[in-house]
Amino acid sequence: MTSIEEWKSKIAPNVLKEIGFKLGQVIVDFGCGTGIYDVILSTIIGPKGKIYAIDSDEKGLLSQLYSEIDKLKLQNIEVIETSGEIEFPIPDKVANFILIYDVMHIINENDRDPLIKEASRMLKKEGIISYHATHVDGKNDEFIQEIHKLMQNNGFILSETLKKPMFHWSWIQDSWIFNYRRKI
Ligand SMILES: C[S@@+](CC[C@H](N)C(=O)[O-])C[C@H]1O[C@@H](n2cnc3c(N)ncnc32)[C@H](O)[C@@H]1O
Structure with a gap:
């Protein structure tokens, strides 16, 4: 089994590049938790890029992100601690x-549509919403179909489907990532 340390150093950087992350990008990570992806993305996007890491921090996971930012002197991550509202101080x-x-x-189910509308507001025209599906049974799971529909209703179409080793809770598992772009 892949250890989390091995995944972080050897596997995740390539997986994230395959998903589409690149130098200079601006990224909004909604529900960032410990910020495990943000710390890796910080290097990929470099000093001209920026990450807005958002979390309501009910489980106190953000402390791990703050300590990584401190330890590694990461300058391109801004943490936004919220009270769970779906409205973010991002242009x-x-x-x-x-x-x-x-x-x-x-x-909350009622927050899903406002979240995609807020994502759409923050995204550049050619921007991507990337969804990592967990707690699902295969890529045709009913919940995933609902998310595809929600995206479609907000003017986004599925542009890439990937199955990759991803972090989930405290282990690494092969799981589905769906990228959506605006319908032109
Ligand atoms: C299971 S963790 C996932 C963390 C991270 N995205 C990852 O993949 O490792 C879910 C996170 O979403 C956050 N969260 C849940 N509802 C939220 C909301 N309405 N606004 C902001 N963060 C929220 C929780 O506090 C938690 O840290």
């Missing part, structure tokens, strides 16, 4: 990517 049309990783199933 319009700045983001190349919105991450919704292992969080869509947790948020």
Whole structure:
């Protein structure tokens, strides 16, 4: 079994590049938790890029991100601690990517549509919403179909489907990532 340390150093950087992350990008990570993806993405996007790491921090996971930012002197991550509201102090049309990783199933059902509308507001025209599906049974799971529909209703179409080793809770598992772009 792959250890989390091995995944972070040897596997995740390539997986994230395959998903589409690149130098200079602006990323919004909704429900960032410990910020495990943000610390790796910080190097990929470099000093000209920026990450807005958002979390309501009910489980106190953000402390791990703060300590990594401190320890590694990461300058391109801004942590936004919220009270769970779906409205973020981030300008319009700045983001190349919105991450919704292992969080869509947790948020209130009524918050899902406002979240995609807020994502759409923050995204650049050619930006991507990237969704990591967890707690699902295969890529045709009913919940995933609902998310595809929600994206479609907000003007986004599925552009890439990937199955990759991803972090989930405290282990690494092969799981589905769906990238959505605006319908032109
Ligand atoms: C299971 S963790 C996933 C963390 C991270 N995205 C990952 O993949 O490792 C879900 C996170 O979403 C956060 N969260 C849940 N509802 C939220 C909301 N309405 N606003 C902001 N963060 C929220 C939780 O506090 C938690 O840290």
